[in-house]
Amino acid sequence: MADPALDRLAARAADGDDEALGAWFEAERTPVYRLCLGFLAHVQDAEDAAQEALLRLHDNLCDRDPQRPYTPWRNSVVLNLCRDRRRSDQRRRDREADRDHPSDGVLPDPSDVAEAAECAQALARALSALPPREREVFVLVDLDRRDATEVGALLEIKPGTVRATLALARTRLGEAIGAVLPRRYARGGGA
Amino acid sequence: MDEHDLARWRAHYERIEAPAPAPPPAVDWARDAFEGLRAPSLERASSSPSLAWARETAERIAAPGHPATPGARWAIVTSLAGASLAAAAAALLIVLLRPFGAPDPQTTSVAALQRATDDVPRIEVPERGSDPTPVVRLRADGLEFRSGAVRLVVLDPIDED
Numbered sequence: 001m002a003d004p005a006l007d008r009l010a011a012r013a014a015d016g017d018d019e020a021l022g023a024w025f026e027a028e029r030t031p032v033y034r035l036c037l038g039f040l041a042h043v044q045d046a047e048d049a050a051q052e053a054l055l056r057l058h059d060n061l062c063d064r065d066p067q068r069p070y071t072p073w074r075n076s077v078v079l080n081l082c083r084d085r086r087r088s089d090q091r092r093r094d095r096e097a098d099r100d101h102p103s104d105g106v107l108p109d110p111s112d113v114a115e116a117a118e119c120a121q122a123l124a125r126a127l128s129a130l131p132p133r134e135r136e137v138f139v140l141v142d143l144d145r146r147d148a149t150e151v152g153a154l155l156e157i158k159p160g161t162v163r164a165t166l167a168l169a170r171t172r173l174g175e176a177i178g179a180v181l182p183r184r185y186a187r188g189g190g191a
Numbered sequence: 192m193d194e195h196d197l198a199r200w201r202a203h204y205e206r207i208e209a210p211a212p213a214p215p216p217a218v219d220w221a222r223d224a225f226e227g228l229r230a231p232s233l234e235r236a237s238s239s240p241s242l243a244w245a246r247e248t249a250e251r252i253a254a255p256g257h258p259a260t261p262g263a264r265w266a267i268v269t270s271l272a273g274a275s276l277a278a279a280a281a282a283l284l285i286v287l288l289r290p291f292g293a294p295d296p297q298t299t300s301v302a303a304l305q306r307a308t309d310d311v312p313r314i315e316v317p318e319r320g321s322d323p324t325p326v327v328r329l330r331a332d333g334l335e336f337r338s339g340a341v342r343l344v345v346l347d348p349i350d351e352d
Binding site (some may be wrong): 017030037038050123126142174 | 192196197200201203206207209210279352
Protein backbone atom coordinates (compact mmCIF):
# COMPACT_ATOMS: atom_id res chain seq x y z
CA MET A 1 0.00 0.00 0.00
CA ALA A 2 1.86 3.07 -1.28
CA ASP A 3 1.66 6.34 0.59
CA PRO A 4 3.14 9.10 -1.58
CA ALA A 5 2.39 11.80 1.02
CA LEU A 6 4.41 9.92 3.62
CA ASP A 7 7.19 9.37 1.09
CA ARG A 8 7.39 13.10 0.51
CA LEU A 9 7.25 13.89 4.21
CA ALA A 10 10.08 11.50 4.97
CA ALA A 11 12.14 12.97 2.16
CA ARG A 12 11.64 16.51 3.46
CA ALA A 13 12.51 15.42 6.98
CA ALA A 14 15.65 13.75 5.68
CA ASP A 15 16.60 17.01 3.99
CA GLY A 16 16.59 18.80 7.33
CA ASP A 17 13.17 20.41 7.22
CA ASP A 18 12.35 20.77 10.93
CA GLU A 19 8.66 21.26 10.33
CA ALA A 20 8.53 18.12 8.23
CA LEU A 21 10.47 16.25 10.89
CA GLY A 22 7.88 17.17 13.50
CA ALA A 23 5.06 16.17 11.18
CA TRP A 24 6.84 12.92 10.34
CA PHE A 25 7.22 12.12 14.01
CA GLU A 26 3.55 12.76 14.71
CA ALA A 27 2.50 10.77 11.67
CA GLU A 28 4.68 7.81 12.52
CA ARG A 29 4.27 7.47 16.26
CA THR A 30 1.11 5.44 16.17
CA PRO A 31 1.82 3.26 13.10
CA VAL A 32 5.21 2.34 14.51
CA TYR A 33 3.73 1.59 17.90
CA ARG A 34 1.02 -0.58 16.37
CA LEU A 35 3.60 -2.61 14.48
CA CYS A 36 5.74 -3.02 17.58
CA LEU A 37 2.72 -4.10 19.57
CA GLY A 38 1.75 -6.59 16.91
CA PHE A 39 5.23 -8.04 16.52
CA LEU A 40 6.01 -8.22 20.23
CA ALA A 41 2.51 -8.84 21.63
CA HIS A 42 3.41 -7.00 24.80
CA VAL A 43 2.38 -3.45 25.63
CA GLN A 44 5.35 -2.27 27.69
CA ASP A 45 7.87 -3.87 25.37
CA ALA A 46 6.09 -2.28 22.43
CA GLU A 47 6.32 1.16 24.01
CA ASP A 48 10.05 0.73 24.51
CA ALA A 49 10.55 -0.69 21.05
CA ALA A 50 8.54 2.09 19.43
CA GLN A 51 10.74 4.74 21.02
CA GLU A 52 13.84 2.95 19.85
CA ALA A 53 12.40 2.37 16.40
CA LEU A 54 11.52 6.04 15.93
CA LEU A 55 15.03 7.01 16.85
CA ARG A 56 16.53 4.43 14.54
CA LEU A 57 14.28 5.57 11.71
CA HIS A 58 15.20 9.17 12.39
CA ASP A 59 18.90 8.35 12.42
CA ASN A 60 18.67 6.55 9.11
CA LEU A 61 16.26 8.75 7.20
CA CYS A 62 19.15 10.44 5.42
CA ASP A 63 20.69 7.12 4.36
CA ARG A 64 17.48 5.75 2.91
CA ASP A 65 17.21 5.50 -0.87
CA PRO A 66 14.63 8.21 -1.67
CA GLN A 67 13.74 6.48 -4.92
CA ARG A 68 12.23 3.58 -3.01
CA PRO A 69 8.93 3.74 -1.12
CA TYR A 70 9.24 4.79 2.49
CA THR A 71 6.72 2.46 4.13
CA PRO A 72 8.35 -0.91 3.30
CA TRP A 73 11.67 0.50 4.51
CA ARG A 74 10.06 1.65 7.76
CA ASN A 75 8.39 -1.72 8.24
CA SER A 76 11.71 -3.43 7.69
CA VAL A 77 13.44 -1.27 10.30
CA VAL A 78 10.68 -1.88 12.84
CA LEU A 79 10.54 -5.60 12.14
CA ASN A 80 14.29 -6.06 12.52
CA LEU A 81 14.37 -4.08 15.73
CA CYS A 82 11.53 -6.15 17.20
CA ARG A 83 13.25 -9.36 16.18
CA ASP A 84 16.47 -8.18 17.80
CA ARG A 85 14.63 -7.43 20.98
CA ARG A 86 12.99 -10.83 21.02
CA ARG A 87 16.31 -12.55 20.51
CA SER A 88 18.17 -10.57 23.12
CA ASP A 89 15.63 -10.71 25.89
CA GLN A 90 15.63 -13.95 27.83
CA ARG A 91 12.69 -12.82 29.89
CA ARG A 92 10.74 -12.34 26.71
CA ARG A 93 11.63 -15.84 25.59
CA ASP A 94 10.39 -17.14 28.91
CA ARG A 95 7.13 -15.35 28.42
CA GLU A 96 6.87 -16.68 24.88
CA ALA A 97 7.15 -20.17 26.29
CA ASP A 98 4.15 -19.48 28.45
CA ARG A 99 2.09 -18.30 25.52
CA ASP A 100 1.41 -21.68 24.03
CA HIS A 101 -1.81 -21.90 25.94
CA PRO A 102 -4.71 -21.09 23.69
CA SER A 103 -6.57 -19.47 26.55
CA ASP A 104 -4.34 -16.45 26.01
CA GLY A 105 -6.05 -15.69 22.73
CA VAL A 106 -8.96 -13.68 24.02
CA LEU A 107 -10.10 -10.74 21.94
CA PRO A 108 -13.15 -8.93 23.28
CA ASP A 109 -15.62 -7.15 21.10
CA PRO A 110 -14.15 -3.71 20.28
CA SER A 111 -17.39 -2.10 21.39
CA ASP A 112 -16.78 -3.55 24.85
CA VAL A 113 -13.42 -1.82 25.09
CA ALA A 114 -13.61 1.79 26.16
CA GLU A 115 -10.05 2.99 25.80
CA ALA A 116 -7.33 2.64 23.19
CA ALA A 117 -4.99 1.36 25.89
CA GLU A 118 -7.41 -1.45 26.64
CA CYS A 119 -7.50 -2.25 22.94
CA ALA A 120 -3.73 -2.53 22.97
CA GLN A 121 -3.80 -4.86 25.96
CA ALA A 122 -6.51 -7.01 24.45
CA LEU A 123 -4.77 -7.25 21.11
CA ALA A 124 -1.43 -8.08 22.69
CA ARG A 125 -2.97 -10.85 24.76
CA ALA A 126 -4.71 -12.32 21.75
CA LEU A 127 -1.68 -12.12 19.46
CA SER A 128 0.49 -13.79 22.05
CA ALA A 129 -1.21 -17.04 21.09
CA LEU A 130 0.77 -17.02 17.82
CA PRO A 131 4.39 -17.97 17.14
CA PRO A 132 6.47 -14.95 16.07
CA ARG A 133 6.50 -15.68 12.34
CA GLU A 134 2.76 -16.21 12.13
CA ARG A 135 2.25 -13.09 14.18
CA GLU A 136 4.41 -11.05 11.82
CA VAL A 137 2.47 -12.24 8.79
CA PHE A 138 -0.92 -11.76 10.42
CA VAL A 139 -0.07 -8.26 11.62
CA LEU A 140 1.35 -7.11 8.31
CA VAL A 141 -1.24 -8.66 6.00
CA ASP A 142 -4.47 -8.78 7.94
CA LEU A 143 -4.07 -5.86 10.31
CA ASP A 144 -1.73 -3.48 8.48
CA ARG A 145 -3.23 -4.41 5.09
CA ARG A 146 0.04 -5.07 3.26
CA ASP A 147 -0.11 -7.36 0.26
CA ALA A 148 1.50 -10.77 0.23
CA THR A 149 4.19 -9.78 -2.26
CA GLU A 150 5.35 -6.84 -0.14
CA VAL A 151 5.29 -8.92 3.02
CA GLY A 152 7.12 -11.75 1.29
CA ALA A 153 9.88 -9.34 0.26
CA LEU A 154 10.07 -7.98 3.79
CA LEU A 155 10.19 -11.38 5.46
CA GLU A 156 12.30 -12.92 2.68
CA ILE A 157 9.79 -15.65 1.94
CA LYS A 158 7.69 -16.41 -1.14
CA PRO A 159 4.21 -14.89 -1.42
CA GLY A 160 2.77 -18.40 -1.38
CA THR A 161 4.47 -19.03 1.93
CA VAL A 162 3.03 -15.78 3.23
CA ARG A 163 -0.46 -16.94 2.33
CA ALA A 164 0.09 -20.37 3.86
CA THR A 165 1.46 -18.86 7.06
CA LEU A 166 -1.45 -16.46 7.18
CA ALA A 167 -3.90 -19.33 6.90
CA LEU A 168 -2.18 -21.08 9.79
CA ALA A 169 -2.29 -17.92 11.88
CA ARG A 170 -5.97 -17.35 11.19
CA THR A 171 -6.81 -20.93 12.05
CA ARG A 172 -4.81 -20.81 15.24
CA LEU A 173 -6.39 -17.55 16.32
CA GLY A 174 -9.85 -18.73 15.39
CA GLU A 175 -9.42 -21.90 17.41
CA ALA A 176 -7.94 -20.07 20.36
CA ILE A 177 -10.63 -17.44 20.46
CA GLY A 178 -13.42 -19.83 19.65
CA ALA A 179 -12.38 -22.10 22.47
CA VAL A 180 -12.58 -19.29 24.95
CA LEU A 181 -15.46 -17.18 23.78
CA PRO A 182 -17.39 -19.12 21.15
CA ARG A 183 -20.51 -16.98 21.29
CA ARG A 184 -18.70 -13.72 20.67
CA TYR A 185 -17.43 -15.05 17.43
CA ALA A 186 -20.64 -16.45 16.09
CA ARG A 187 -21.59 -14.28 13.13
CA GLY A 188 -23.64 -11.37 14.34
CA GLY A 189 -23.71 -12.68 17.87
CA GLY A 190 -22.79 -10.90 21.04
CA ALA A 191 -21.77 -12.28 24.37
CA MET B 192 -11.70 -16.86 11.00
CA ASP B 193 -14.09 -15.15 8.61
CA GLU B 194 -14.45 -11.56 7.41
CA HIS B 195 -16.51 -10.70 10.45
CA ASP B 196 -13.74 -11.85 12.75
CA LEU B 197 -11.11 -10.10 10.69
CA ALA B 198 -13.04 -6.85 10.86
CA ARG B 199 -13.06 -7.21 14.62
CA TRP B 200 -9.29 -7.63 14.71
CA ARG B 201 -8.79 -4.63 12.47
CA ALA B 202 -11.12 -2.55 14.59
CA HIS B 203 -8.90 -3.25 17.57
CA TYR B 204 -5.70 -2.58 15.68
CA GLU B 205 -6.92 0.70 14.25
CA ARG B 206 -8.14 1.98 17.60
CA ILE B 207 -4.70 1.62 19.11
CA GLU B 208 -2.81 4.85 19.58
CA ALA B 209 0.75 5.41 20.65
CA PRO B 210 1.15 6.55 24.25
CA ALA B 211 1.54 10.27 24.82
CA PRO B 212 5.11 11.21 23.97
CA ALA B 213 6.11 13.03 27.13
CA PRO B 214 4.18 13.01 30.39
CA PRO B 215 4.65 16.24 32.37
CA PRO B 216 7.22 14.95 34.89
CA ALA B 217 9.47 13.80 32.08
CA VAL B 218 9.12 17.13 30.35
CA ASP B 219 10.06 18.85 33.59
CA TRP B 220 13.04 16.59 33.93
CA ALA B 221 14.23 17.37 30.43
CA ARG B 222 13.57 21.08 30.90
CA ASP B 223 15.67 20.99 34.05
CA ALA B 224 18.37 19.32 32.04
CA PHE B 225 18.23 22.03 29.43
CA GLU B 226 18.31 24.76 32.04
CA GLY B 227 21.18 23.00 33.70
CA LEU B 228 23.22 23.20 30.55
CA ARG B 229 22.68 26.91 30.38
CA ALA B 230 23.64 27.37 34.00
CA PRO B 231 26.99 29.07 34.57
CA SER B 232 28.00 26.48 37.13
CA LEU B 233 27.24 22.92 38.05
CA GLU B 234 26.13 24.12 41.49
CA ARG B 235 23.21 25.96 40.01
CA ALA B 236 22.29 22.98 37.90
CA SER B 237 22.39 20.74 40.93
CA SER B 238 19.71 22.76 42.69
CA SER B 239 17.00 21.00 40.70
CA PRO B 240 15.62 17.84 42.34
CA SER B 241 15.58 16.08 38.99
CA LEU B 242 19.13 17.08 38.27
CA ALA B 243 20.08 15.96 41.75
CA TRP B 244 18.71 12.56 40.86
CA ALA B 245 20.66 12.55 37.62
CA ARG B 246 23.79 13.62 39.44
CA GLU B 247 23.42 10.94 42.09
CA THR B 248 22.84 8.36 39.41
CA ALA B 249 25.93 9.45 37.58
CA GLU B 250 27.89 9.36 40.81
CA ARG B 251 26.65 5.89 41.62
CA ILE B 252 27.66 4.59 38.22
CA ALA B 253 31.01 6.30 38.33
CA ALA B 254 31.77 4.96 41.81
CA PRO B 255 34.75 2.62 42.19
CA GLY B 256 33.79 -0.98 41.74
CA HIS B 257 30.70 -0.34 39.70
CA PRO B 258 30.75 -2.32 36.48
CA ALA B 259 30.39 0.84 34.43
CA THR B 260 33.15 2.74 36.19
CA PRO B 261 35.59 2.98 33.28
CA GLY B 262 33.27 5.44 31.59
CA ALA B 263 31.78 5.39 28.17
CA ARG B 264 30.90 7.40 25.16
CA TRP B 265 27.79 9.01 26.52
CA ALA B 266 25.09 9.83 24.11
CA ILE B 267 21.40 10.27 23.93
CA VAL B 268 19.46 7.60 22.20
CA THR B 269 15.97 8.83 22.40
CA SER B 270 13.67 11.35 23.84
CA LEU B 271 10.12 11.47 22.69
CA ALA B 272 10.08 15.06 23.74
CA GLY B 273 12.09 15.96 20.67
CA ALA B 274 15.56 16.37 19.30
CA SER B 275 16.48 19.57 21.13
CA LEU B 276 15.73 18.02 24.51
CA ALA B 277 17.62 14.93 23.48
CA ALA B 278 20.70 16.93 22.66
CA ALA B 279 20.41 18.86 25.90
CA ALA B 280 20.06 15.73 27.96
CA ALA B 281 23.01 14.07 26.26
CA ALA B 282 25.19 17.04 26.95
CA LEU B 283 23.91 17.09 30.50
CA LEU B 284 25.17 13.61 31.15
CA ILE B 285 28.56 14.50 29.81
CA VAL B 286 28.62 17.51 32.11
CA LEU B 287 27.53 15.45 35.08
CA LEU B 288 29.99 12.68 34.55
CA ARG B 289 33.09 14.79 34.28
CA PRO B 290 33.33 15.51 38.03
CA PHE B 291 32.83 11.88 38.93
CA GLY B 292 35.84 10.23 37.45
CA ALA B 293 35.00 9.39 33.89
CA PRO B 294 38.17 10.84 32.37
CA ASP B 295 36.85 11.65 28.94
CA PRO B 296 33.34 10.57 28.10
CA GLN B 297 34.01 10.96 24.41
CA THR B 298 36.91 8.58 24.14
CA THR B 299 37.15 6.26 27.12
CA SER B 300 35.76 2.78 27.18
CA VAL B 301 33.39 0.65 29.17
CA ALA B 302 34.30 -2.93 28.45
CA ALA B 303 33.15 -3.93 31.92
CA LEU B 304 29.69 -2.80 31.07
CA GLN B 305 29.25 -5.55 28.55
CA ARG B 306 30.78 -8.15 30.82
CA ALA B 307 28.51 -7.08 33.66
CA THR B 308 25.30 -7.32 31.72
CA ASP B 309 24.56 -10.85 32.81
CA ASP B 310 25.30 -10.17 36.46
CA VAL B 311 23.49 -6.88 36.91
CA PRO B 312 20.56 -6.77 34.56
CA ARG B 313 18.80 -3.87 36.20
CA ILE B 314 19.43 -1.24 38.82
CA GLU B 315 16.31 0.40 40.18
CA VAL B 316 16.58 3.90 41.57
CA PRO B 317 13.99 4.76 44.23
CA GLU B 318 11.20 7.13 43.35
CA ARG B 319 11.81 10.74 44.29
CA GLY B 320 9.08 13.24 44.89
CA SER B 321 6.70 13.62 42.02
CA ASP B 322 9.10 12.30 39.42
CA PRO B 323 8.14 9.06 37.71
CA THR B 324 10.26 6.25 38.99
CA PRO B 325 13.59 6.72 37.28
CA VAL B 326 15.33 3.58 36.17
CA VAL B 327 18.89 2.76 35.26
CA ARG B 328 19.43 -0.54 33.58
CA LEU B 329 22.12 -2.31 31.68
CA ARG B 330 21.35 -3.34 28.16
CA ALA B 331 23.22 -5.51 25.74
CA ASP B 332 24.30 -2.43 23.83
CA GLY B 333 24.79 0.01 26.63
CA LEU B 334 23.40 1.59 29.73
CA GLU B 335 20.00 3.19 29.91
CA PHE B 336 18.65 5.97 32.09
CA ARG B 337 14.94 6.48 32.01
CA SER B 338 12.57 8.91 33.58
CA GLY B 339 9.09 8.78 32.15
CA ALA B 340 9.30 9.10 28.41
CA VAL B 341 12.80 10.55 28.46
CA ARG B 342 15.47 7.99 27.97
CA LEU B 343 19.24 8.26 27.89
CA VAL B 344 21.45 5.44 26.75
CA VAL B 345 25.17 4.85 26.72
CA LEU B 346 26.05 3.94 23.16
CA ASP B 347 28.83 2.10 21.45
CA PRO B 348 30.93 0.86 24.35
CA ILE B 349 34.46 0.28 23.13
CA ASP B 350 35.98 -2.98 24.29
CA GLU B 351 39.50 -2.49 25.59
CA ASP B 352 40.32 -6.20 25.48
